[in-house]
Amino acid sequence: MSFRPFKQTKTQHTCSIMNQEETEKDNLKNLFFENCYYYFNLFNNGLFTTIKFIIRVSGIYLLWIVLHYIAAHLYVKLCVPTTIIGFLISPFMVSTPHCLGLRWIVYNAANIITNMWVLMGAWICSTLLIINSETPHE
Numbered sequence: 001m002s003f004r005p006f007k008q009t010k011t012q013h014t015c016s017i018m019n020q021e022e023t024e025k026d027n028l029k030n031l032f033f034e035n036c037y038y039y040f041n042l043f044n045n046g047l048f049t050t051i052k053f054i055i056r057v058s059g060i061y062l063l064w065i066v067l068h069y070i071a072a073h074l075y076v077k078l079c080v081p082t083t084i085i086g087f088l089i090s091p092f093m094v095s096t097p098h099c100l101g102l103r104w105i106v107y108n109a110a111n112i113i114t115n116m117w118v119l120m121g122a123w124i125c126s127t128l129l130i131i132n133s134e135t136p137h138e
Contacts, residue, residue: 061116068109075102 055062076082079099080090093099 071102071105
């Protein structure tokens with residue numbers, strides 16, 4: 001019995017080339033999705049890390065902003081209602097403990113928020129001056 005090498009027919013050869021092309025396409029798709037997954041996770045980790053840092057640094061200011069917003073709306077609703085009766089009882093409501101507390105929060109929160117903007121403006125200006133002083137002048 002003699003051994004004859006297997007001859008590929010034209011259709012078999014075409015099928016094997018098509019299978020190779022499909023395998024390469026699948027590999028490229030997998031590589032693309034793996035890269036997408038990697039960069040998505042990298043972006044998410046960086047984004048969440050940045051958000052956590054911003055919240056840690058500015059959390060107390062965010063708290064004062066929220067307190068100011070809530071207290072201002074509660075003061076209008078509880079201490080100076082927008083009716084005729086509200087107008088008549090407002091001199092009596094002004095000295096109640098909850099109205100005094102709400103007014104204190106509104107006043108101090110507004111001062112702290114103003115100071116925050118001054119501090120941020122000073123920091124931005126000082127950062128810009130440092131950047132400008134490091135660039136060479138012609």
